[in-house]
Amino acid sequence: MIVLEQKKFQEIEKMTTGYNRLLVLGCETCAAMSFAGGQRQVAELASAIRVARKTTGEQGEVLEEAIARQCEPEFVDLIKDEVSGCDAVLSLACGAGVQMLAERFQDKVVLPGCNTTFLGVTEELGVWSERCAGCGNCILDKTAGLCPIARCSKQLLNGPCGGSMNGKCEISKDVDCVWQLIIDRLTRLNRLEMLEEIFPVKDWSPAGHGGPRKMVREDLKS
């Protein structure tokens, strides 16, 4: 899933000041699962903005709404009417959602209420960690199913670097060295010899360094 976090309230407050009728718009998929933008967080944030506005004396109504996914035009179009009655939309979706709103509501101010952090897994409730960097060319077959691009601080393909100590990355004792994990796993699988070969230089163009990415499926598109 895409992991998001809600922006600090002060930042949101500053960003939304001056927009009298503000629509706080939740996104009920990844944002909800990250506890950043589901209905529950929409209610909490909207209430917080209202309380803040009460104390600052700022006028205006704060409305609450949520749709299944802000990254889909059909869902977004379903809230056309609510949006048209507002001065700004505070989107609690990932950057993709925010931009979809901006695209569908050309004349409307759209503000991001969340930071899109990474593609990751839920380790346990309330703990998420990065697993994939979306590099566009998966290499997990060669790295024991553990991604050095997303999880090695230096994206080394021939790791580990000289900073790996006690299984931890040189950047912090709280971060696992993924190369240690890769080696451990390959040892378990009896395939450590895979690492004797030098991993060639990576083509970063599908990773976004080749320009904004787009995918077209001729068989599916209209």
Next chain:
Amino acid sequence: MTKDELSTEIKYPPCKLACPILTDVREYIQLIAERRFEEALASIRNLNPLPRVCGRICTHPCEAACKRGQVDEPIAIPALKRFAADGPWKGRYKAIMPDKSTGQKVAVVGSGPAGLAAAHDLALLGHHVTIFEALPVLGGMLRVGVPAYRLPKNVVDEEIQAILDLGVEVKTGVRIGEEIKLTDLSEQGYKAVFVAIGAHKDRKLGIAGEDGFEGVVSAVSFLKAVNQGENPKVGKKVAVIGGGNTAVDSARCLLRMGAETVHMVYRRSRDEMPAAKEEIEEAIHEGVQVSYLTSPVEIFGEDGNVSALRCIKNELGEPDVSGRRIPKSVPGSEFTIDVDMVIAAIGQAPDSSFLDNELTERDKRIYVEDPYALMTTHPGVFAGGDAVTGPATVVEAISAGKRAGISIDLYLRGEPLPTTEQMEAVETAKLSPALIEKTRKFARCSKISLPAEARLKGFDEVDAVLSEDLATKEALRCLHCFLGARIDKEKCISCLTCVRVCPLGIPTTTKMGEIAIDPFACQACGMCVLECPVRAIDISLDPHSKIAREIEWAISRSQQVEPVIVGFFDLHGNFRSSDVESLRQDYPNILPVMVFGLRRVDTSDILKAFEFGADGVLLAGCPSDTDPFPETADRVKRRMAHARTMLEALGIDGARLEVCDMPDEGLVEKELIDGLIQRIKGPGQAR
């Protein structure tokens, strides 16, 4: 209830389902837990005109069905009913009287619980009811059968009076079938009759010597005499034959009236004994001896008086149609006990000598066409209670009375009678061992009873009513069957949060992320409801919408005494209704919202309180030894910490949110409240 109703989504809790009049046990227990005692009584009383009677002597099938019983011990349901019905608030119940009378006259024959219930319901439907009672007193077996140490006569009288106050007429000392025949009633303008004459004729023992000597007495006539203060003659050594409530009560009465030894003779084993388990235990506790697997063979006499009872031992053979194993006598095992009195209590049948071929009898009972609608073969004449079923229970008699009320009302309006099938015995789902293991055990309240010696001095009531403390504690043991979490499948995004936060591991998922919550297993703790990020879960016990409404309502009705503080109080605490009242008096600025656990309060609720104008929020959680889900406490604390961070971010002093544990007794420490008020009023407030 019909099978149709059962199959619908609304699920009744086992306790309600087991009750013949579908008393909403769960509801009144919840109301007791909420310290809303008067409403608890109303909940009972709306269905049951004899709550104080039932609170004492109902056989409580509800308790046997109670889900808690699978975990440790069932909820002490009758004790709670008695608590609700006996409290000082009992006089305040007002039945809703109909606007106008229908002008229809209905006769009720017999003033036992069946007759009384029918009279009550029919009166509330606007009919003009007259009860004909053969005896000089009202109440049937309640008055003349059940002894006072279990059911004080004033209790019966008071409950009957409340029924009569609805405008029900009575004619005591009128035995229908003698001067007034059943058929005469219609001539007297009664458009319908309910025959509820009970089963008062004791069955004969059918053994030699039964009719030959002084001192062989039928149990019902004995109890009738005792209950009517006739002080019947009692032997020194008495044998009571039979194993039902009548037998046990006769035995216990005998001890109170001077019998030296009382010997119960029962042909099957203890497990098969039809009398209530507690009653048997009490009797033994008081000194009654019981010979199981024993049948009487012959009564011997001397000088015209009973002198001995010859018995034979039995062993249990094949089960009969009712599933009980048939006792077979063991040859050569005869023995004799010295007795000077024998009481026969082996079952009763209705005395239907008055029926005059008007009504059909079957198995010595009055025959009804449909056991639900209760009309007899004679149009307009309905029958129910022990007269139809044979000796049964008070609540079954009340059920019959209520059904008769419905049938008669429909009959009088010319509408078809209900054709509902009798429900099959409800089978309660079994809880998994894992769930039982995880469920926190709480000891059942113990009874407060007179010591055995004190009891035998007279007919004082043996059991006392629960104190408020014990009653609320007991009510809080309820597991809130079927009031728990329900997932709206349309909204659920399969995030698994519920699966992760449930302290009991109730929610489960399929490979495709379809989340299911077993509605019977869920204990309505409310954890998942709040944590669900898309609010896809609703709950019936303290739904989230209700809490939000209550906050708004509390603030709107506040008398604007500053500073306004919304106080969330965990109902699981050790406090009394008077504690809530004195809080209201001492701190009119604190607006209490009572919740089943602070688990039910979300950050957004706290913010809502501030949004609606609160100056502070107080959250008082129960002491951990009373918390049914102590494992959730930490998560709740962290949720509150998050709320505090949020407040700080808004420029509101986080100290305006006070989270505390309740003291061991009472609602909240005064110093805490004062401290909070001080902080709110104090200087140096941002914004």
Next chain:
Amino acid sequence: MKSGSNLERILESGQFAVTAEAGPPKGSSPKVVQRKGELLKLCCDALNVTDNQTAIVRMSSLSGCVLLKEMGVEPVLQMVVRDRNRLALQGDILGAAALGIRNVLCLSGDHQKFGNHPTAKGVYDIDSIQFIQMVKTMRDEHKFLNGEEISGDVPFFIGAAANPFADPFEFRVIRLAKKVSAGADFIQTQGIFDMPKFIEWMKMVRDRGLDEKTHILAGLIPIKSVGMARYMRNNVSGLSVPKEIVDRMADAKEPKEEGVKICLETIEQLKEVDGIHGIHIMAVAWEDIVSRIIEEAGLMPRPVV
């Protein structure tokens, strides 16, 4: 000869090499580099110029190398893949070649998080092993990474780092082998304090015959104070400083002398280890001690080949 550098000549002729580190300043003055060059000129065969060491911005290592070269000292150009992508790296290699630099040390670099610009974007387009391979291809095949021809020679003596003390220990030799097969002509190791572990590692190196395929220069860090010893023991990832070393420094009346003593003892022990072809002294902010150490270790005067 691959590069014809002094370092290469000394090592190829089988002599014990001595190199040291000369970090460039956090400023634009050439003097700092020049002073270090003066200090170390006579006692070392080549001087490493670090590349934004510990991710703290300093004068570029290429400029430092040029400054040293101008004064007749042989530089080793350190390059990290943290700050430059494959285009910049290749461009700088060509430029260094043009400026007469002949030794390069290919490194990953410390993570930017540790430095004075922790919010910087790390590049890490290629890693150090791929970098070694790239330089080797440029030198031996006259080809860029994309296969295009390079005009002119790219004569470099290619170095790499090795850290025997990092984890996982068993894999360290495999990684060294990868560096060697990628084209590392010489290796400079992490500072050695934990001799038994180093000896164990060297045995594994010899077992694979790696000491025959590359020149291993053992790293040394002279310790100035007990504070430094402690800091390195507790805070520097990839360094293994045994407790005895810290204790010795703590008990010493004259810590600096003790530090020198430890260093000399280490060199003596290293001389006994098969497969060691030289030493590399990293005297961060204590460059003045280097000549004394080399002198007292009996490694003076430096040979001329």
